[in-house]
Amino acid sequence: MSAIRDFIGLVGDGVKANQTLWLLVFGFALFPIFTHFADLPFWNDVAMRIMLLGMAAMGLNLVLGYGGMVSFGHAAFIGIGAYCVGISQFYGISNGWAHLGFSIVPCGLAGLVIGYLALRTSGIYFIMITLAFAQMLFFLFVSLEAYGGDDGMSIDRGEFGFIDLYDPLRLYFLIWCALALVSLALMFIVRSRFGVTLRAIKSNESRIEAMGLSPLRFKMVGYVISAVICGIAGTLFASWQEYVSPDIMHWTRSGELMIIIILGGLATLAGPLLGAIVFLLLEESLPMLLGAVAPAYAENWMIIFGPLLIMVVLFGRGGLTGIIDRLSGTRGNADHKAGPR
Amino acid sequence: MTLTLILEQAFNGLQAGVTLFLVAAGLTLILGIMDVVFLAHGAQVMIGAYAAAAIAAATGNFYIGLLLAVPVTFASGYLLEFLLIRHLYRRDHMEQVLATFGLILFFNELIRIGFGPAALYSDLPPSLSGFVEILPGTPYPVYRLGVILVGLACAIAIHMFVSRTRIGAMVRAGANNPAMTAALGINIKLLLRFIFAAGACFAGVAGMMLGPITAVQPGMGEPLLILSLVVIIIGGIGSVRGAFIAAIIVGLVDTLGRVFLPAMLRLVVDQATADGAGPAVASMLVYILMAVVLIFRPTGLFPAKG
């Protein structure tokens, strides 16, 4: 009993230290009520995409923001997770839990292998190598004609027993549960001895060596965890979209994940989720805006988005969470002060 | 599997290799000397291709298209460095990735607005559309041979420049030790701008020459970008010599692999497996090669630093 009370206490501490994150998570839980009364069910779909994208970005942020490893290949893990659903259905497995289980192992393995090969390098090498491996997997799936190749394969939503995923609300809450669990897990990981060591490696790797620890081991564990989280996001995404194609792991998707993280704020738990919200809202609204102002060019909204990114890099500091912190005058997010509260 | 086929594909591999080299040469210097992850290098290829195609269409002369497109791409690289890239030198890699990613989106969209999303196909002038016998009984397209020759000429020119001229020496010094080079008082800003513009120029040349062979369309540069990143990883960041050797290897492995691997697999495993796995493995061959190189030489075959 006391162990459970202890755990709840830990959760409570964590929530207090990461208010923005949990505000957002609970916001997502309440969102369907709003869309029900406002009769805007389409926005539930958008919210689901945001949650999934945010989840994947949170996974990447573990290694990128907290661990300082600029991995440009994480879309590959989303893709593996998604294809695991398609491929298991191809062989007659329709159980959703099995899909999840199946995607965790290949993603973990891929994370291990790619991590091992890439993490012995750093800097520009690391970025390029992770990008190259992601491309390799992209081409692999393009060439696998049996699983749809370039055209992809359509997917039925997995059977999760009592949870009928064809009911949009149930799908929504399944995704929400995954988001909440991933948030919880990351919250613990980032503040734990492991997480703190990972963050220290980003700060000064040679100091960590001088403490008798092998940085590579920590980086690899972090990398595998982030790969698995992306894989879970991919699995659910495939179910939501009812379709999977190699495009899901095109290298530009990895770029999108990084955009989201930087938009929201590196090395914060809430950042990726915030970034996902802004990113997808921009993606929805820019074409509409452009359509109102210059209808002929509505499809070319990227021409605004591109320079927008450049502006964010040149002039934005700390992303959205940085702005929020400055506006609210607090440091509501990443843990900085040690000692009893 | 005749000698003709092998020879033809080998030459195709060579052609792919020199094209890759033209793209990789500039990129390896940008990565090695300026430490900037310049993802929009593929856009330079695209700019070159469109410039050549547009000028050729306007003047009706393919050669003039090529000739005039060269200064256009040089200028675009020069301007880009001056307006944006030099602000990225002090930023960390992630921010560079983001900014150059934004550039890709911008350029692709710009081209799409200016020329439409459909692919352009350029016609070859009659003087270049024929075949030539590289060996008795082995005809090979004149144009592709021309690409190989131009590529090799560029490689030799770059080599001469880097190893024989003063500016070349500065470039080598910059690749080997950027901080020291700056400390020596060399006008590093102008040097960097020049290197960047030259890199853009060569990438543009690759694009121009590719025009008649592949489609000229928005985003055509990105696959080349990724492949040249692989080339640079194998060759070693900052090393033009490494880029050349690696580019030829990658070009040959990729081309020959795609053509012959499925057939070779059939010798080892049964037909069904070979036909299923063949194309898949062939498409990954270059990356498998990269992984193997990385296991034994994490910094590439000819790293420029140290």
Added chain:
Amino acid sequence: MSRAVLELQGLNKSFGALHATRDLSFCVNAGEIHALIGPNGAGKTTLIQQIYGALKPDTGHVLLNGKDITSLPVPGRVRAGIGRSFQISNVLMDFTVLENGIIAEQARLGQSFRFLRPAFDDPDLIVGARKILARVGLDDRADQRVGDLAHGERRMLELALALATAPQLLLLDEPMAGAGPEESQRMSQIIETLRGKLAILLIEHDMDAVFRLADRITVLVEGAVIASGTADEISNSAAVQTAYLGSE
């Protein structure tokens, strides 16, 4: 008879044409403060790197308490008992002083692979970290961000972290570097408190400090040992005089 904690056997290291370490052999005994001095470019840092594991010698062996550690990487050597304070402060700048101590403490306890409890809130780790900091008098600066510390305080933290792993051999790489007279005095006092408790290999240019602290001194010139002995022996050695005055 003192036993050797560190024993170097015939170390050689060349960088191309530069023979940085020439057939180098000497010992550091338990409990002694052993200074390594020599003109600039003598190869002191190269030698420290080879003892520490950041550089591999071309030939030769490094033995710690009789065990050959030449093929061990840095973390392995640290776990075997080597501690190092760096010439340029190598601390965790993005964390507070206490957090630095906590990370060192959990590393020492081998607990770094735990995922549940917040590390920075853990009372046991905090107590252990404060002990580490108290050793160098940084206990009252615990909540300061390291980036905001004064130079001397950062050197103290550097030393504290080096001691945190409870090493048997401490490599002190120019601990007084960039320190004013007051800071040097403090640093000397702290090193003095360590005398007899562990073996120390001290690289230092501050000759006053060297002759005050060192039990034995080894003089390195152009990668080779030209003299090794007590402070008196060294200060009276003609070879050493020539080496220092001659290479000015």
